[in-house]
Amino acid sequence: MSVSAQRAPRTGERAGVLDRALRLFADVEGGEGATVLLLALNVFLLFTAYYVIKPIREALILSGGGAEVKSYAAAGQAMLLRTLVPAYGSLADRLPRRALLNTVTAFFVL
Numbered sequence: 347m348s349v350s351a352q353r354a355p356r357t358g359e360r361a362g363v364l365d366r367a368l369r370l371f372a373d374v375e376g377g378e379g380a381t382v383l384l385l386a387l388n389v390f391l392l393f394t395a396y397y398v399i400k401p402i403r404e405a406l407i408l409s410g411g412g413a414e415v416k417s418y419a420a421a422g423q424a425m426l427l428r429t430l431v432p433a434y435g436s437l438a439d440r441l442p443r444r445a446l447l448n449t450v451t452a453f454f455v456l
Contacts, residue, residue, distance in 0.1 A: 361374075361375070361376040361377075362377075364379035364380070364383075365378060367379075368382050437449070
């Protein structure tokens with residue numbers, strides 16, 4: 347049994363069956379099992395949406411201008427990410443976690 351499975355829950359809450367089952371895969375404290383499953387469902391849905399949308403995006407790019415436009419789109423995306431990733435990093439350094447989550451969510455809603 348792993349060391350994390352033998353440790354007592356930090357929150358003072360007793361570990362349920364779900365918490366103990368999830369401890370086989372990650373460090374899950376007592377009472378966190380439902381939150382862990384919700385996070386896993388969220389990640390699963392994001393990946394599923396990406397893999398559904400990706401072929402549609404590729405088909406639209408290829409039908410609009412061919413492989414040349416696809417390569418230009420990939421280069422444009424790389425240039426965009428080259429500026430956005432450091433900007434997000436500086437924003438994450440300045441804001442507390444909850445404010446960062448609210449700001450990023452509001453940006454994508456708009």
